[in-house]
Structures are given as structure tokens and as C-alpha cells.
Amino acid sequence: MQKFMIAVALATGLTASAHAEDLLIGTGATITSIDPHFYNASPNNSIAMQIFDRLAERTAAGRLVPGLAESWEATGETEWTFHLRQGVTWHDGEAFTAEDVVFTLDRAGDVPNSPGGFGGFLRGIENAVAVDDHTLVITTDVPVPDLPGNLANIAVVSQHAGEGAETSDYNDGSAAIGTGAFEFVSFSNGDAVELKRNDQWWGGEVAWESATYKMMTSEGGRTAALLSGDVDIIDTPPAADLPRLNSTDGIHVTSVPGLRVIYFEINYREISEVTGLTDSNGQALEVNPLQDVEVRRALSMAINREAIVERIMQGTATASAQWLPEGAFSYAPDVTVSNADLEAAKDKLAQAGYPEGFQLTLYAPNDRYPNAPEVAQAVAQMWTRIGVQTSVEVLPWSTYSSARESYAIHIIGLGNSTFDATSMLINRLGTREEATGMGASNVSAYSNPELDALTMEAISIVDETEREQALIEAVEFVIEDQAIIPLYQQSNAWAMRDGIDYEPRIDERTLAKDVVLD
Amino acid sequence: MTFWIFRRVLQALVVVLAMTLIVFLGLHAIGDPVEILLPPEASFEDRAKMISELGLDLPLHEQYVRFLAGLLQGNLGTSYVFNEPAAQLILSRLPATLELALAAVFLSVIIGLPLGLVAGRNPNSWLSKTIMRGSILGFSLPLFWVAILLILIFSVQLNWLPSTGRGDTVELFGTEWSFLTTDGLRHLILPAFSLALFNIAMVLRLTESGVREAYGSEYVKFARAKGISPRRILLTHVLKNVLIPVVTIVGLDIGNTIAFSVVTETIFAWPGVGKIIIDSISALDRPVIVAYLMMVVILFVCINMIVDIVYRILDPRMRLEEGH
Numbered sequence: 001m002q003k004f005m006i007a008v009a010l011a012t013g014l015t016a017s018a019h020a021e022d023l024l025i026g027t028g029a030t031i032t033s034i035d036p037h038f039y040n041a042s043p044n045n046s047i048a049m050q051i052f053d054r055l056a057e058r059t060a061a062g063r064l065v066p067g068l069a070e071s072w073e074a075t076g077e078t079e080w081t082f083h084l085r086q087g088v089t090w091h092d093g094e095a096f097t098a099e100d101v102v103f104t105l106d107r108a109g110d111v112p113n114s115p116g117g118f119g120g121f122l123r124g125i126e127n128a129v130a131v132d133d134h135t136l137v138i139t140t141d142v143p144v145p146d147l148p149g150n151l152a153n154i155a156v157v158s159q160h161a162g163e164g165a166e167t168s169d170y171n172d173g174s175a176a177i178g179t180g181a182f183e184f185v186s187f188s189n190g191d192a193v194e195l196k197r198n199d200q201w202w203g204g205e206v207a208w209e210s211a212t213y214k215m216m217t218s219e220g221g222r223t224a225a226l227l228s229g230d231v232d233i234i235d236t237p238p239a240a241d242l243p244r245l246n247s248t249d250g251i252h253v254t255s256v257p258g259l260r261v262i263y264f265e266i267n268y269r270e271i272s273e274v275t276g277l278t279d280s281n282g283q284a285l286e287v288n289p290l291q292d293v294e295v296r297r298a299l300s301m302a303i304n305r306e307a308i309v310e311r312i313m314q315g316t317a318t319a320s321a322q323w324l325p326e327g328a329f330s331y332a333p334d335v336t337v338s339n340a341d342l343e344a345a346k347d348k349l350a351q352a353g354y355p356e357g358f359q360l361t362l363y364a365p366n367d368r369y370p371n372a373p374e375v376a377q378a379v380a381q382m383w384t385r386i387g388v389q390t391s392v393e394v395l396p397w398s399t400y401s402s403a404r405e406s407y408a409i410h411i412i413g414l415g416n417s418t419f420d421a422t423s424m425l426i427n428r429l430g431t432r433e434e435a436t437g438m439g440a441s442n443v444s445a446y447s448n449p450e451l452d453a454l455t456m457e458a459i460s461i462v463d464e465t466e467r468e469q470a471l472i473e474a475v476e477f478v479i480e481d482q483a484i485i486p487l488y489q490q491s492n493a494w495a496m497r498d499g500i501d502y503e504p505r506i507d508e509r510t511l512a513k514d515v516v517l518d
Numbered sequence: 519m520t521f522w523i524f525r526r527v528l529q530a531l532v533v534v535l536a537m538t539l540i541v542f543l544g545l546h547a548i549g550d551p552v553e554i555l556l557p558p559e560a561s562f563e564d565r566a567k568m569i570s571e572l573g574l575d576l577p578l579h580e581q582y583v584r585f586l587a588g589l590l591q592g593n594l595g596t597s598y599v600f601n602e603p604a605a606q607l608i609l610s611r612l613p614a615t616l617e618l619a620l621a622a623v624f625l626s627v628i629i630g631l632p633l634g635l636v637a638g639r640n641p642n643s644w645l646s647k648t649i650m651r652g653s654i655l656g657f658s659l660p661l662f663w664v665a666i667l668l669i670l671i672f673s674v675q676l677n678w679l680p681s682t683g684r685g686d687t688v689e690l691f692g693t694e695w696s697f698l699t700t701d702g703l704r705h706l707i708l709p710a711f712s713l714a715l716f717n718i719a720m721v722l723r724l725t726e727s728g729v730r731e732a733y734g735s736e737y738v739k740f741a742r743a744k745g746i747s748p749r750r751i752l753l754t755h756v757l758k759n760v761l762i763p764v765v766t767i768v769g770l771d772i773g774n775t776i777a778f779s780v781v782t783e784t785i786f787a788w789p790g791v792g793k794i795i796i797d798s799i800s801a802l803d804r805p806v807i808v809a810y811l812m813m814v815v816i817l818f819v820c821i822n823m824i825v826d827i828v829y830r831i832l833d834p835r836m837r838l839e840e841g842h
Contacts, residue, residue: 026682032599032796039599040557074691109564111536113571115551115598165602189600190611190797191789216787219798220666225787228673306697367800395627398802402549417559427558434562441558 003349007298023500023512025214026231028158035154035170035186036405040118042415045153046509047193047213052155052178053203054147055101057081060503060514062259062328062419064149065407068096068179069136074462077143079124084134088202090158091183098130103159105138120427121417123437145462147420153417158500180500181206181513184319190215196511203513211512226251226495235510239316245495255316255493256504260415261323262319262369264299264379264485265428266290267408268445276361277408280389288359290408296482298348302386303379304340309488310316312374317488322475323414323424325489330421330471335479345386357387359475361412368397372411375487404443412443415508421471425455444481519672523827530819537815541808542582549600551802572598594812595805597798604809608791615685615790618782619775621697621710623768626717633718634725639752641730641784656719657701661778665712665785672708680705682787686775709786709838711712713779717771717806721764773818 006213029043036048069082088096090421105128109119124144129137136145158177165175176184181203182195193213197206214231216222219238225231237245237253247253267274271288279285289295305319318325322335349357361384364376373394380390395403404410415424430438431447438452454477458470478484492508502515552569560568569575573584586597594605633653640734685705689696696702732738733756741751762770778785787793790809798806 033601035601038601039555041599113596113598113601115555115568115572116557116560117564119564119567120557120561123561173601177783188789189602189607190794191787214683214787215789217793218785219786221669221682221787222786224666224669224674228669228677228681230673230680230682258744396800398549399801400549401553404553413559417557423559437561440560440562440565441556506581 008029021213022480023208023233023515024231024371025211025213025510025512025515026222026234027171027213027510028217028219028222028234028236030190030215030217031187031193031213033167034173034176034184034193035167036157037111037118038114038167038170038460039118040116040153040417042508046511048155049180050182050195050211051176051180051184052157053180054152054154054415055084056157057418058152058153058507060256060505062506065153068101069148069153074145077462078140080138080147082136082138084136085202086134088179089200090161090179091177091198092138092161093156094160096156096158096179096371097133098136099133100159101136101156102128102130103162104154104156107162108154108159118154120440121153122397123150143460143462145460145467146420149418149420161434180198181432182211185210206513207515207517208512209451212297213510213512223495226497228467229497232500233494233502233510233515235492235494235508237493237495239314242314242316242493242495250498251495252498253495254502254504255491255495256506257325257489258415258492258508259325259328259417259506260412260413260490260492260508261320262317262372262411262487262490263323264409264486264487264495265404265407265412265444266296266482267406268447269405271464273406274408275406276363276393278359280356280358282359285358289352289354293350293482295354296485298345298352298386299383299388300482300485301338301341301345302382302388303485304382304486305337305487306339308375308378312371312378313488313490316370316491318491318495319488320486322479323484323486324416324421324475324484327444328506329419330468330475332472332475332479335476340382342382342386349387354387357389360388360390360408362390363393363395363404363407365397365400365411366394369413370490371413373411376411389418390422405445413485417507419507421467421475422455422459424475424484425451425471426459429478432454432505444484448481448483451477451481451483486493497512519830522830526823526826533819534812534815537786538586538812539582541811541815544806545802545804549802551804554706560744563695589812594809597774597806598803599798599801600803600806600820604805605813607806608809608813611789611791611794613695613780614788615776615783617695617697617781617787618709618713618763618790619772620705621706621773622714622717622779623772625710625714627719627764627768629714630718630721631725634722634760635752635757637722638726638729638733641726646726649722653719653722656722659715661712661716662785663779664715665709665782668708668712669785679708681708684789700810709782709788711736713775713782716778717768717775720767720771724764724767725760728763729756731791732759790798 015155031043031047033039033044036052054067055069056064059065070085072082075081084098090096109117109122111117125138125141126141127139131137161175161177168177171187173184176231181198181201183198185194185196187193196210222234223237223241226234230366242253246253268291271285274288309317309319320338321337322332324331362376362380364372366373376392380392383390390407414424426438427441431452432439432442439482454474458467458474461467461470494502494503494504496502499518500515501518556565573581597604599605599606633649637649640646645711669681672679684696686699686701687696688698697706738751742753782795783790783792797808
């Protein structure tokens, strides 16, 4: 059997290398549109990053590097100047100019029917002016030090092709004219996206004449397609298949701890608005015990993160006490994972006035994060051992996500597209207030003026080093206050046939242009 | 009779209307698409803009009236995540599903019928017993499991057939079809066969019992006595009688096959209606879900109505019962 498998693998490798110039990608997500400003979802962004370029780009590790802008600097408290790359042309041969960027910034936040666009990244931008063909000045109404980072999410589209174009014009290709590494060939939704190489690309050599993204939502199907040689590379291989993929000749896997953190979100509302929280006899409580920081600390102390990562996640995650992986901007080196301590956790509970504990329901989605129900079960057992009798309630994501505001405590993930601490600080932990723009996704009703002040200060510092220091301070504050209880960062993995390689990205994107021949 | 038909059509309309209400209320009970679709970095303005553009800020009854008004003009709304008309989205995927379902039905007949004839002709032979025992697998194995097993054997181990997607297509009558190309056919075999397995077993068993019954009947005995060759008896006299229930069941089952293809399409990444429905449910893309359900409802209501009308035309007794 072993020999037979090797023979199959060899034959597969041979047939595949005969078409080495065509890259076939099996992607687990559904690409819904080619319009790069229609829907801010990872699969759509992966495609957009092939056809279009951005002013600044991100490396696989998330570091900001020049893109269509060769350099930029803050030319005032609220003014940025971008120097654009010379000699870049659109796929149809027209020259790329600063006017295109002005057009892009105008369009990106305002696509009709968008179910969640890019407006959040354009926050604060007041005006963009093309000083000349290759110089762009952007003014903001408040200091926005991370503007280049935000603009690394905005695909630059051409004015001449995009003027008046709707989403459908991008989907049929007539407006999908970019400066990117690949040109658009075809898009059949739910099925595949075909691309062909742009030989004029400024960004260097691309190994593939053409690339096809095949949408394969079934996990087993994706693994099978790779094993049978139907595709060259797959993203999000199922954790259970990784040992098999790793041990198959002719296949290898690469992975890296990703930006997506899985954590517990705690409900800070009054007890009457919270479901899944009663005293140890099942009677109604007077106050919400989760509002007490010592109770939250006890819960966090009782969790054996290393065991969860090792046994349930089978090594496809990294235990964490904060929400960013090591090495990311604003990662706090002093916040480390400590061992579970059940005795100390019990003492803390008793000190907080709950010697008998209480009854808690832990909510988890069953179709969103890998192994989330199993992780919830494990944590429920750990909590029950310190006297917090925990039961688990598992729901499909579509129902789950709408009722989150009432859950006492629930599992949630954040796939961070700011690549630093700010997304969590501003959108999820900031006090919900339209005037400040903070807390737009704050489901937990956490509100702490001290943290708000720290965040506000940190995000207005222009100096990189100082800003990072201030953000680390905010991260430490959040963890000290146990505002959220982080569990682990999911790893991003890709499996591929031998002969090609892909540097694993912390942002989950699968980029054909970066797949290299060995 | 005319009055009766008129009344029957009216009834059908009431059913469709009731169905729209149930679908509409059901979808609103499931969850809120805003929470699912909005990225965590969305600002308050993003949220407000999305809610108002999708009409989610209106009271439920107003959304319902809007939906009904759209329905009357043949407009089932625009998909939230695809930004394309929901009806058009479903229609564009329908050929792939029909192709798969019809291929499965075709396979069930060309495999099930001959096996059933063999098994029914000599019910006591070891071959017949093997066929009949084997057919139990077709009923009892879960579809998704068979599909994965087929992929494992024919794609991964033997590397004979592709495991995913639709392959090359050719345009015919304005739509893309894959059964007209070799590559397309290769892609079609595994999903069609796994979808057909249940039907193969059913056709086989129906044929077998029909053949056995026919061989015990007077007309076959008479034909034999007359000296007609066994081959002619089987293929002309017996087969014709056996075919009637088989054709009825196969016809009725096309609907089921289309419904079951949801699972098959997901596993084989077959770009049909089933796959888009699964995607849309997990994204709570309401217009697409509603459009799909409405099409199914209208289809079934129409079929039932036509059947009722035809019965009454064929059988005068039913008209008398009604007292009209």
C-alpha cells in the first residue's frame, strides 16, 4: 500500500509539473465579487490583491512595505504626502497617476449595497489632492498616524475604467483593470476565478503564466483534490488531515501563528440583560459576577491553554494571553501565558464573594472556528472544577452572531486587519459612542474611560516607536483588567505539492503571485 | 369544471402567499445579517449605510410589503454578498444542478434496470442474491460518506477521475453544459454516481419485484406455451409492464434528486444551486434564500395543481364527489 501511495504521489507530481506554468489553487472560501471595494472579506481581498495594488503593501509577516507609493511621510499634524511609483501602467496600457488614487479614495467607502465595505479604513480622511501625476497629499480632520497601514487595505482602481462602474462591471471584467501581478480572465461565482500573468508588473517576477482559484468549501474535498493532484495548493487544510498530509510523500505543509485570536467575550451588562448566569442553585443573581475583575481573573487562571492548544487544536494554534502573535506591532512581551492554577482560582472566587461559585452557560458557534465546541467543553470542565458550574450551548453562526449581546460569556474570534492592537482597542473595547467613532463592534458593553483615554492617546502619536509603546501599555491595561479572556491564536496553514512553496501569511490570504517554484 | 379550476388556482395562490409569510418570518427569526456581514473594523457610518441600503431599518411588515411588491414584478431582491439579482443568480446555477440530477437519473436507469431484470429472472441464483444484497447498501449508506469514499478510491488512490469542480463546458442553447466535453464528463461521473446510488437501488428493486410478478402471471405462461423465445418474453412482454411503475417513480424522484444534490454539490464543489443555497444560509443572504424557496414552492404548487386538474379531467367520479 505504501509503495502504491508513493507511486500515486510520484505520478501526480509528474503530471502536475508538466503544466508547471498554471497554478491551481483550492480555496476554502467563497469569492463573491471581483469589485475590490464591495465587500471586505478575506477571500475577496485575496483576489483583489492579485489584480490590483495598494499604496502600501504587507509582507507575509504583516510588515508595511512600499506598494504603488514608493515612500510617504507625515507633512504636518493632519497631512500626509505620498510619492507614487513612476512608470506603472494599467493592464490596458494607460499610465497610472495620482488622480487614480484620488478616484479610488472617493469610491472605496461608497459602493452601493455594500454589506460591509472599507469605510472603516478611510476614517478621518478629509481630502485627497493630486499635486502632480506622482505626488498625492491627503489631509485628515484628526491626526491619523496609521493612515499608510489603513491604506494597505484599499485596492487602487483606475479612474478611466472605473468611472461610473458598478460591481457587476468588475465581475464581468470590463472594469477590473488593475496594475497588479495578474490580469482578470474570468469569474464564475461559486466556482472559479481565472487570472493571467501581467508581464509588465512592477513588483518583480511571477512564476505562473496563469492562476486559477477553485472554490472548494468542503474540507475533505479540498484535501482529496490536493492528494489527487487536481490542485497544486490548498488553503485552510482541516486540522485533522494535517498529520496525513505531512506524512504523504510529495506533499508538504507550511504554517504560521496567524492574526486571528480566539477569546472569550464577557458580558458587562446588568444581570437582568444577561442570559446564562445564575447562582449556584440556579436562582437569579442580584449582580453580574462577571463585572468583578477578580472573578474574571479566577476564570482566566483556571484555563489550561497549553493543553487546549496541544490536544484539541492538535498544534494548529498558539496559546496566548493577549490578542496578537509575537512579533506583531504592539505585541506586549511582558504579557505571557501562565500555567493553570485551580487552587488560586478557587481562592480568588471566594475572596470575590462566591465561595460556592455560580452557574454559567458558555456559548460557542459550531460552524465558524475550528474545534470551537470542543474547546468550549474543555474550558467548561476547567471552570466547573473551581466551582463555576459551566454548561455549553452550541449554535450555528447565523443564529449565534445575532444574539451575542445577551450571552453571559461566549467564544469569538477577531481576524485583525489593522495588524496591531488598535482594531480590538477601538472597535471592540472602546466605549460605544458615535461621536468618537469608538466601539462600533463592542458587543460586550465593556466601558472604561481609563482605557478609552489610553487608546485615544496612543492612536494619535505619529512617532512609530512611541506609538507602539503607548499601544503596549493599553494592551497591558486590558489584560490586567481581564476585559477579555484570550485563549490562543489560530495558525494559518497551506498544504501544497512538492516543487512549489508558499511563505505562510499571518493574514490568511492566499496569493498566487507569491507562490514560488522550488 | 371551469369554476372548479378557478377555485383550485385561487387555492394555490393562497398557499404561495402563506409560504412567503412563513419564509419571511422564519428568516427574521434566524438572525440578523448585519452581524454576520459587517467586518469588525466597520464604522458606525458603514453600519448605518448598510442597514438603510438593504432596507433592514424598516419595520418588518413594511419589508414584507416591499418584498411582495417586488415579487409581483418578478423581482426577488438583490443578493447581499454577490450584489446580483437573487433570481438571476439562482437561474445561472440551475443548469449545473439539472445536469447533475438528470445524469444521476440516467445512471439509475441504465444501471438499475438491467440488474433488476437479471435478479428478477432467476431469483434463486447466487448472482441475483448478490445483486439484491448489494442493493441494500444503496439504501442504507449515507450519501456524503459514499461520496467521500468514491473520491478516496477513484481520485486519491487510483487517480482516474477528478474529485472537484465541473471541468470544461460548452455553450448550447445559451447555457454552459459539461456533459458535451470529455473533461466535463470525467468531472460528472463521481458526483452523478454518488447521487444516483439510492435511485439505482430503488429502480433495481422495483424492476426485480415486477419481473418476478410478471413471470408468475397468466400472460407470460401463455406466451411460453405458445413457444415464444425467453428473450422476447423478457424484453418485450415483461419489460413493458415492469416499466410503468419504474417510470412513474423515476419521474417523481427527479425533485428529490435535485434536493439531495445540495450535499453532493458541496462535497464535489459542483457549482450548482445546492452549493449557493448552503453558502447563502451560512451568510444569511436573505434574498437568495427567499428566492430559492419561492421557486421551489411555486414549482411544487404548480405540479400539484396540474396533477389535481388532470385527475379530474380523466376521472369523472372525482368531479361528482365534489358536487359541482
